[in-house]
Amino acid sequence: MTATFTVQPHGTQTGVIFVHGDLTGAAEADLMQAFSQAVDAGAKNLVLDFSDMPFMNSTGIGLLVTLLVRANRTGIRLAACGLSTHYREIFMLTRLEEAFQIFSNVEEALAAA
Numbered sequence: 001m002t003a004t005f006t007v008q009p010h011g012t013q014t015g016v017i018f019v020h021g022d023l024t025g026a027a028e029a030d031l032m033q034a035f036s037q038a039v040d041a042g043a044k045n046l047v048l049d050f051s052d053m054p055f056m057n058s059t060g061i062g063l064l065v066t067l068l069v070r071a072n073r074t075g076i077r078l079a080a081c082g083l084s085t086h087y088r089e090i091f092m093l094t095r096l097e098e099a100f101q102i103f104s105n106v107e108e109a110l111a112a113a
Contacts, residue, residue, distance in 0.1 A: 003027040005034035014113045015043035016106055019053045023060035031063055047109040051082025061094055068099050081109045
């Protein structure tokens with residue numbers, strides 16, 4: 001199942017993007033649209049919630065790098081939460097953990113925003 005995304009504003013400068021399903025290359029347009037939707041709503045801090053993501057392949061990791069580049073260009077801070085142990089290890093191995101603040105859940109991420 002290709003990922004779908006739900007964007008939820010939290011306050012005036014924070015947004016949460018909920019990832020539902022498998023994060024693969026097929027999700028690129030929808031992920032970038034969710035990013036744009038959150039930024040257009042005024043988000044300066046974005047939390048990506050991966051708790052409903054059963055699978056991510058290397059192309060999905062590439063999408064996160066693309067998202068990171070877009071965020072850096074526009075001054076948006078990124079955080080991630082809800083990563084399984086396996087995907088936390090992937091974030092460590094790919095050094096994405098250096099670019100994304102990592103939290104256990106949305107509540108922790110929002111408290112730090």
